[in-house]
Each structure stands twice: as structure tokens, then as C-alpha cells.
Amino acid sequence: xxxxxxxxxxxxxxxxxxxxxxxxxxxxxxxxxxxxxxxxxxxxxxxxxxxxxxxxxxxxxxxxxxxxxxxxxxxxxxxxxxxxxxxxxxxxxxxxxxxxxxxxxxxxxxxxxxxxxxxxxxxxxxxxxxxxxxxxxxxxxxxxxxxxxxxxxxxxxxxxxxxxxxxxxxxxxxxxxxxxxxxxxxxxxxxxxxxxxxxxxxxxxxxxxxxxxxxxxxxxxxxxxxxxxxxxxxxxxxxxxxxxxxxxxxxxxxxxxxxxxxxxxxxxxxxxxxxxxxxxxxxxxxxxxxxx
Numbered sequence: 001x002x003x004x005x006x007x008x009x010x011x012x013x014x015x016x017x018x019x020x021x022x023x024x025x026x027x028x029x030x031x032x033x034x035x036x037x038x039x040x041x042x043x044x045x046x047x048x049x050x051x052x053x054x055x056x057x058x059x060x061x062x063x064x065x066x067x068x069x070x071x072x073x074x075x076x077x078x079x080x081x082x083x084x085x086x087x088x089x090x091x092x093x094x095x096x097x098x099x100x101x102x103x104x105x106x107x108x109x110x111x112x113x114x115x116x117x118x119x120x121x122x123x124x125x126x127x128x129x130x131x132x133x134x135x136x137x138x139x140x141x142x143x144x145x146x147x148x149x150x151x152x153x154x155x156x157x158x159x160x161x162x163x164x165x166x167x168x169x170x171x172x173x174x175x176x177x178x179x180x181x182x183x184x185x186x187x188x189x190x191x192x193x194x195x196x197x198x199x200x201x202x203x204x205x206x207x208x209x210x211x212x213x214x215x216x217x218x219x220x221x222x223x224x225x226x227x228x229x230x231x232x233x234x235x236x237x238x239x240x241x242x243x244x245x246x247x248x249x250x251x252x253x254x255x256x257x258x259x260x261x262x263x264x265x266x267x268x269x270x271x272x273x274x275x276x277x278x279x280x281x282x283x284x285x286x287x288x289x290x291x292x
Contacts, residue, residue: 041151041242041243043150044149044150044151044154044242045151045242045243045245045247045257047149047150048149048150048151048208048242048247049247049255049256049257051146051148051149051175052175052206052207052208052247052248052249052255053249053253053254053255054121054146055117055121055146055175055205055206055249056205056206056249056250056251056253056254056255057120057121057253058117058118058120058121059071059113059117059194059205059251060253061120062116062117062120063193063194067193068193068194068195069191069192069193069194070181070191070192070193070194071111071112071113071116071117071177072111072112072113072116073112073113073177073178073179073231073232074086074087074089074112074179074231074232075089075093075094075097075108075109075112079097079108079109080097080100080106080108081093081096081097081098081099081100081108082096082097082108082109083096086231087227087230087231087232088170088229088230089170089171089231090169090170090171091130091137091169091170091171092130092169094109094126094127094130094131094171095127095130095131097109097127098127098130098131109127110125110127112126112231113177113231114126114147114171114173114231115127118146121146123145123146123147124136126147126171130171140171141153141172147173147174147175148174149174149175149208149211149241151241151242152174152211152239152241153174155211155212155241158211158212158213158214158228159213160213160226160228161228161229170229171229172211172228172229173209173229173230173231174208174209174211174229174239175206175207175208175209175233176206176207176209176230176231176232176233176237177205177206177231177232177233178203178204178205178206178207178232178233178234178284179232179233179234180204180234180276180284180285180291181197181203181204181284181285181286182285182286183286192286194251196286197251197286198286198287198288199283199288200250200251200252201250201251201252201254202250202280202281202282202283202288203250203251203283203284203285203286203288204248204249204250204251204282204283204284205249205250205251206233206248206249207233207238207246207247207248207249207263208233208238208239208240208241208242208246208247208248209229209230209233209237209238209239210225210227210228210229210237210238210239211228211229211239211241212228213225213226213228215239215240215241216240216244217240217244217260217261217264218274219260219261219264219265219266219274220235220236220264220273220274221236221273221274224236224273234276234284234291235263235264235265235273235274235275235276235284236273236274238260238263238264238274239260240259240260240261240263242257244259244260244261245257245258245259245260246258246260246263248263248282258282262277262279262282263277263279263282264277265277275291275292276290276291276292277290278290
């Protein structure tokens with residue numbers, strides 16, 4: 001019996017066919033990648049918005065326990081054990097302050113928002129992270145915690161902040177508490193209470209914080225662009241890293257996203273800082289007045 005040898009031959013793809021398939025895959029990828037990138041960015045913004053709501057919730061729970069007194073925006077420069085700047089706290093200072101607290105029975109810095117609020121949302125206060133050491137600090141910068149915006153965590157550090165500085169020195173904040181909710185009884189040195197806020201639904205509690213010097217748009221004084229990752233925030237440090245948009249949470253507990261140029265008034269060229277445009281739905285002060 002004769003065998004048809006041709007029927008046993010297996011035919012593979014020709015080079016032309018392979019090139020056509022590769023080209024089709026490349027075209028599909030080019031069509032899908034922008035959509036996937038936008039979806040990822042949107043998911044990061046939503047994740048950040050959820051973090052902002054969590055901080056607002058923590059503040060609400062905190063004031064209920066402390067006679068409606070709002071947490072402090074910072075550990076003031078000059079606090080015992082705190083040798084650094086209130087705008088750029090470092091890990092060693094947080095450890096030193098906590099050592100004094102435990103040694104002398106004091107509570108320096110415990111009322112700063114980053115120490116006072118995290119336990120209300122099942123996170124470690126910042127001083128506890130500092131005391132735990134380098135591994136805890138590295139974990140802090142992983143981006144998988146309430147302190148970090150997912151978008152900021154996915155970006156490389158600003159060149160002005162090296163990896164060694166990040167872990168061993170600075171404690172950086174991608175969210176900041178509103179530094180302009182001034183005390184209505186400042187002459188008496190009374191702490192600001194949530195009940196003093198005239199319109200909590202429009203008064204800023206927390207906002208996105210600049211983490212990179214090339215974060216654009218930026219309407220402020222270029223000399224101030226180097227202030228990154230501060231624990232307190234205002235229009236001068238507001239970030240529009242979510243496609244020129246940033247998230248804000250308010251004293252009534254809700255949060256929303258806003259375009260950068262809606263939140264920030266451009267400086268007029270004479271050295272003034274980026275300022276508050278006085279929007280009817282965003283107030284930075286306890287009584288609603290606009291801060292220049």
C-alpha cells in the first residue's frame with residue numbers, strides 16, 4: 001500500500017503570517033494601553049479619596065473623645081526633644097520626643113494629627129513607627145498605608161529627597177492637615193474646637209500634599225516649591241497629581257476631588273504665594289474668610 005507522504009507533513013506559520021499576528025497584537029495593545037493607564041490613574045485617585053475620608057472620619061472620632069478639640073497640625077519647633085523643623089519632621093526627633101514622654105510621663109507631640117488620629121482608623125501613630133525602627137519606616141514608605149496617596153507612592157522620589165534621607169531622616173506626608181483653621185480665640189491661646197467651625201461642610205480638614213518639585217500645575221512662588229511632604233497643607237502646598245486634580249476632605253466628614261486651578265489662585269508675579277480664590281464650597285478658615 002502506498003502512503004501519501006504529503007498528508008503527514010505539518011505546516012507551520014510562515015514569516016509573513018507571524019508578522020501579521022504581531023502587528024495586530026501591537027495595534028490592539030496600543031489601543032488598550034491608554035485606556036488601562038486612565039483606569040489605573042482613576043483607581044489611584046479613588047483610593048486616595050478613600051484615604052482622605054478615613055482621615056476625616058478619624059478626626060470626627062478624635063474630637064468626640066477630646067471635648068471637640070481638633071488635633072494640632074504639627075509638632076512645633078522647639079518642643080522638648082524635637083530639634084528639627086515643624087515643616088520637615090524627621091524620624092529621630094519623633095523617637096527622641098517619645099523617649100522623653102515615656103521617661104518623664106509627658107505627652108509632647110501626642111496631639112499632632114499624625115500621632116493622635118491613626119489609632120482611630122486601625123493604624124500606628126507616627127511616633128510608634130519611628131520607635132519600631134528602620135524596617136517599620138521602610139514599610140511606611142511602601143505606599144500601602146493611610147498616610148500615602150497611591151499615586152504619590154507610585155512615583156519616584158523627588159531628586160531632592162534621596163532614598164537614604166527618605167528612610168533614615170525625613171518623615172514625608174502625601175496628605176496634609178489644613179494649617180489655616182486659625183483659633184478664633186487666639187489671644188487667649190485656646191485650642192480650636194470643631195464646634196467653632198461655622199460651616200464644616202465647606203471647611204477643609206485635609207488635602208493632597210505636594211511631594212515633587214516638578215508637580216504641575218504649580219501657581220506658587222518658585223522659592224516655596226522645595227517644601228515637600230509637610231504635615232500641614234494650604235493652597236501653597238496643594239497637589240493636583242491626579243490629572244491636574246487633587247482630593248480634599250472636609251470637617252463634616254465628606255471628601256471630593258477638585259481641579260488644581262479651582263482650588264489655587266495664581267500668584268500675580270510680585271512674589272506673593274499661591275492663594276485662596278475664595279470659592280463658595282472651599283473654605284480654609286474657621287469663619288470662612290479668605291486668606292490672601
